[in-house]
Amino acid sequence: xxxxxxxxxxKGNATTSWPKSDEPTGQEGMLGMPRFxxxxxxxxxxxxxxxxxxxxxxxxKSKSGEDRLxxxxxRCVVCQLCVEACPSEAAFRSSDWAFGTRERGDxxxxxxxxxxxxxxxxxxxxxxxxxxxxxxxxxAGSCNGCESELQALNNPFYNLHRLGxxxxxxxxxxxxxLVTGPVTxxxxxxxxxxxxxxxxxxxxxxxxxxxVSGGIxxxxxxxxxxxxxxxxxxxxxxxxxxxxxxxxxxxxxxxGRVPPRIRGGRFAD
Amino acid sequence: MNDVAAHPMxxxxxxxxxxxxxxxxxxxxxxxxxxxxxxxxxPDPGQLELRYIATGAAKEGHRVWxxxxxxxxxxxxxISPLLGWYERExxxxxxxxxxxxPEPQRLVLHEGARPIVPPFDPSYPTAxxxxxxxxxxxxxxxxxxxxxxxxxGPIRADVVESVELIFLYLGEHILYFHPQLFFKHRGxxxxxEGRSLEAGTVLAERVSGVGSFCHALAFCQAVEQAAHCTxxxxxxxxxxxxxxxxxxxxxxxxxxxxxxxxxxxxxxxEGKLLEERAxxxxxxLTGSRFLRSLLVPGGLRRDLDLQDWLSADxxxxxAETAVYVxxxxxxxxxxxxxxxxxxxxxxxxxxxxxxxxxxxxxGFDRDLRRDHPYAxxxxxxxxxxxxxxxxxxARQQVRIAEIDNSIALIQRILLLLREGPIRTECIxxxxxxxxxxxxxxxxxxxxxxxxxxxxTLARVKIKSPSLSNWRVFPFTVHNSNMMDYAINEASFGLTxxxxxx
Ligand code: SF4
Numbered sequence: 064x065x066x067x068x069x070x071x072x073x074k075g076n077a078t079t080s081w082p083k084s085d086e087p088t089g090q091e092g093m094l095g096m097p098r099f100x101x102x103x104x105x106x107x108x109x110x111x112x113x114x115x116x117x118x119x120x121x122x123x124k125s126k127s128g129e130d131r132l133x134x135x136x137x138r139c140v141v142c143q144l145c146v147e148a149c150p151s152e153a154a155f156r157s158s159d160w161a162f163g164t165r166e167r168g169d170x171x172x173x174x175x176x177x178x179x180x181x182x183x184x185x186x187x188x189x190x191x192x193x194x195x196x197x198x199x200x201x202x203a204g205s206c207n208g209c210e211s212e213l214q215a216l217n218n219p220f221y222n223l224h225r226l227g228x229x230x231x232x233x234x235x236x237x238x239x240x241l242v243t244g245p246v247t248x249x250x251x252x253x254x255x256x257x258x259x260x261x262x263x264x265x266x267x268x269x270x271x272x273x274x275v276s277g278g279i280x281x282x283x284x285x286x287x288x289x290x291x292x293x294x295x296x297x298x299x300x301x302x303x304x305x306x307x308x309x310x311x312x313x314x315x316x317x318x319g320r321v322p323p324r325i326r327g328g329r330f331a332d
Numbered sequence: 333m334n335d336v337a338a339h340p341m342x343x344x345x346x347x348x349x350x351x352x353x354x355x356x357x358x359x360x361x362x363x364x365x366x367x368x369x370x371x372x373x374x375p376d377p378g379q380l381e382l383r384y385i386a387t388g389a390a391k392e393g394h395r396v397w398x399x400x401x402x403x404x405x406x407x408x409x410x411i412s413p414l415l416g417w418y419e420r421e422x423x424x425x426x427x428x429x430x431x432x433x434p435e436p437q438r439l440v441l442h443e444g445a446r447p448i449v450p451p452f453d454p455s456y457p458t459a460x461x462x463x464x465x466x467x468x469x470x471x472x473x474x475x476x477x478x479x480x481x482x483x484x485g486p487i488r489a490d491v492v493e494s495v496e497l498i499f500l501y502l503g504e505h506i507l508y509f510h511p512q513l514f515f516k517h518r519g520x521x522x523x524x525e526g527r528s529l530e531a532g533t534v535l536a537e538r539v540s541g542v543g544s545f546c547h548a549l550a551f552c553q554a555v556e557q558a559a560h561c562t563x564x565x566x567x568x569x570x571x572x573x574x575x576x577x578x579x580x581x582x583x584x585x586x587x588x589x590x591x592x593x594x595x596x597x598x599x600x601x602e603g604k605l606l607e608e609r610a611x612x613x614x615x616x617l618t619g620s621r622f623l624r625s626l627l628v629p630g631g632l633r634r635d636l637d638l639q640d641w642l643s644a645d646x647x648x649x650x651a652e653t654a655v656y657v658x659x660x661x662x663x664x665x666x667x668x669x670x671x672x673x674x675x676x677x678x679x680x681x682x683x684x685x686x687x688x689x690x691x692x693x694x695g696f697d698r699d700l701r702r703d704h705p706y707a708x709x710x711x712x713x714x715x716x717x718x719x720x721x722x723x724x725x726a727r728q729q730v731r732i733a734e735i736d737n738s739i740a741l742i743q744r745i746l747l748l749l750r751e752g753p754i755r756t757e758c759i760x761x762x763x764x765x766x767x768x769x770x771x772x773x774x775x776x777x778x779x780x781x782x783x784x785x786x787x788t789l790a791r792v793k794i795k796s797p798s799l800s801n802w803r804v805f806p807f808t809v810h811n812s813n814m815m816d817y818a819i820n821e822a823s824f825g826l827t828x829x830x831x832x833x
Pocket of ligand 1: 097111114115116117118119120138139140141142143144145146
C-alpha cells in the first residue's frame with residue numbers, strides 16, 4: 064500500500080507564486096491576442112477583416128473618407144488567421160493573453176476617440192469581497208475548453224485557493240456567477256434560475272469569447288450572442304479559451320487587487 | 333517512409349433503395365463490421381439525401397451508402413442501436429421520420445423546442461433562435477410510489493459540463509438512469525455551411541475543446557480527400573506527434589479525475605499536475621495549450637521548432653507518470669472502488685457502438701490508427717492495449733497503457749523526422765466530398781465533408797466518440813448503486829460538448 068501522504072510531502076510545493084512574484088505563469092510560449100498598428104495598414108486593404116471567422120475585425124470608412132480599422136477583442140477567438148493574412152506588419156503576433164475588463168467597450172480597438180471618455184462612472188471593486196470570493200460556474204454551452212482551464216485553476220500549479228477564491232456548488236453561497244459558452248436555447252432558463260437563486264450583492268462574469276459575444280457559435284438556430292441581453296455582466300474576459308493565468312488575473316482585477324490592463328482596446332504596456 | 337497519399341480514395345457511395353437498408357446494415361453487423369454513423373444533407377435545395385457509413389475489417393476502406401428518402405425509410409435502430417440515435421437526430425434537424433423506430437422521441441432538440449421548420453431545411457431563416465418551452469420527455473412511467481426520481485443538473489456541483497442526470501432509484505439502488513443530453517447543442521454542424529476551408533478548421537477546433545486537434549485533423553483529412561491532396565511527409569509526422577500530445581494530456585486528466593472520485597486526494601493532485609505539465613509542453617511547442625491554430629487542409633500552417641527540450645521534458649514526464657500509475661495500481665482503496673464497477677459486457681459494447689478505450693476495455697481490439705492508418709501511423713509501431721473485464725479498472729488500465737504508448741510514439745517520431753515542406757496546396761473541387769477519421773483520445777471520430785459549387789463548405793457532419801459512449805454508458809448504470817455512479821462516470825471519460833455539438 065503506497066504512502067500517498069509521504070509521496071506528496073516528498074514532491075514539495077508545485078505552486079507558482081505568480082502574480083505575487085515573477086515566477087513562471089505557466090504560459091511561456093503562448094500565442095495570444097493579435098496586436099495591430101493601424102498606421103501600417105495599406106489603403107483599401109481588407110485582408111484581415113475578410114479572413115476573420117468571427118467578424119471581429121472591420122474596416123470602416125471614417126467621415127473624412129479614410130479607412131479605419133476596428134477590432135473587437137470581445138469577438139476574437141485567437142485563431143491567428145489575421146496575423147498570417149496581413150501583407151504588411153499591421154497585424155502581428157503577441158503573447159498577450161486576453162485581459163479582463165469591466166466595460167464591454169474597453170475590448171474594442173478603434174472606437175471613436177476613446178470609449179472610456181463617454182463613461183458614466185468608473186466601476187469600483189466590490190467592497191468587502193477583496194480577500195474572499197465564492198464563484199458558481201455555469202456552462203451555458205461551451206466547447207469545454209473553458210472548463211478545462213477553469214478546472215486547471217485548482218491544480219497544484221495555480222492553486223487558486225491561495226488567493227482566497229473558491230468555487231462553490233450552490234448558487235446560494237456564490238458572489239459571482241461565472242458563465243462560459245454562447246448560451247444555448249436550452250441553457251437559457253437554467254442559467255437564469257441559477258442567477259435568480261443567488262443572494263445579493265451578486266455579479267456576473269463572462270468567461271471566454273463565446274460568453275462575451277457568442278464567438279464562433281453565435282447566431283444560428285441554437286445559440287444567442289453570449290450573455291448579451293441575457294444577464295447584466297460586470298466582468299468581460301474573452302479568449303478562446305482564456306488560460307488559467309488570464310482567468311486569475313481577471314478575477315483579481317475585478318476584486319481591485321490588480322489594475323486593468325486594457326483600455327479602449329489598447330494594452331497598457 | 334514513402335510519400336503516398338495518406339488516404340486511399342473510398343469507393344463511391346453506393347446508391348440503394350430505402351427498403352434495402354435493413355439488409356445492408358444486417359450484413360455489416362453480421363460480418364463483424366460496424367455501422368459508424370448516418371446523416372442527411374441537401375445536394376440541392378429541393379433534394380434530401382441520406383448517408384450511412386460503416387467500417388469494415390482492418391485495412392479495408394470505409395463503406396458509404398446513400399439513399400433518397402422518397403418513400404418511407406425503415407429504421408435500422410433494432411439492428412444497429414447507435415444508428416437509432418442518428419435517425420432521431422435526422423428527424424429533429426431535417427424532419428424525416430423513420431418507420432418502426434423503437435425510440436421515436438426527440439434527441440438533439442429538446443422536447444418543447446419549436447423551430448418554424450426543421451433547422452437544416454434550406455428555408456429555415458438564418459440567425460433565428462428556435463422557440464422553446466421546457467417540457468419533460470422520455471422517461472418510463474413509474475408504477476410504484478416507493479421509486480424515487482432524482483433529477484440532477486443540468487447545472488451540477490463542481491466545474492463540469494452541463495447535462496441533466498435523471499435517476500429512478502430505490503434506496504441506494506438505481507433502477508433506471510437517463511442522461512438528458514443536448515442542453516449544450518449549439519448547432520455547430522450548421523455553422524460550417526457556406527464557410528471557407530480555413531474558417532471550417534477554426535470551427536472544428538472548437539467543437540470539443542479537449543479534442544481540438546483531432547477534430548481539426550479529421551476535418552482537414554476529409555477536405556484533403558475531397559481535394560485529392562497529398563500532405564507532405566513532415567506534416568503527416570508532426571500531425572501524429574501532435575495527436576499523441578492531445579491524447580497524453582487528456583489521459584493524464586482522466587487519471588486525476590478518477591482519483592478524485594475515489595477520494596484519493598494526493599492521487600488527484602498529482603494526476604492534474606501531470607496534466608498541467610503536458611499542457612505546458614503543448615503551449616511551449618505550439619503556442620496553444622489545446623494545440624490550436626496549426627492545422628490547415630494541406631498540412632500545417634507553420635513548422636515547429638523541435639529542439640532537444642521536448643524529448644527531455646517528455647522523458648521526465650514519462651518517468652513521473654510511471655511512478656504515479658504504479659502507485660495508483662497498488663492502492664487498494666482506489667482499486668476496490670474500480671474493480672467490478674460499471675461493467676460493460678462485450679456484446680453490449682458491440683451492439684451499442686462503444687468506441688475508443690471503452691471498447692478496448694471490453695475486449696475489442698480496434699484502433700483506427702492501426703486498422704485504417706492516417707497521418708504517419710502507417711509507418712509507426714503501435715501497440716493497442718486490450719482488456720477483457722469491461723469494468724472501471726480495465727478502463728483505467730487501458731488508458732495507462734495508452735499514455736506509455738503515446739510517449740513512445742512521440743519519441744519515435746522525433747527520431748524519424750526529417751526536414752521538408754509542411755504544406756501543400758489544397759483546393760477542394762466543386763461538388764466533391766470526403767471522409768476523414770481519427771482515433772481521438774475518446775475513440776473514433778469522423779468528419780464527412782461536402783463541398784459546394786463555389787468551393788465553400790456545403791455540409792459537414794461530425795461523428796463524435798462521446799456520442800457513441802454516452803449512448804452505451806447508461807447500460808452500466810441501470811441496476812447499479814448510487815455510491816458507484818461518480819466513479820463509473822469518471823471511468824468513461826466522456827465529454828458533453830463533443831456529443832451535443
Ligand atoms: S485572431 Fe482574432 S481577430 Fe484575428 S482573425 Fe482570428 S478571431 Fe479574428
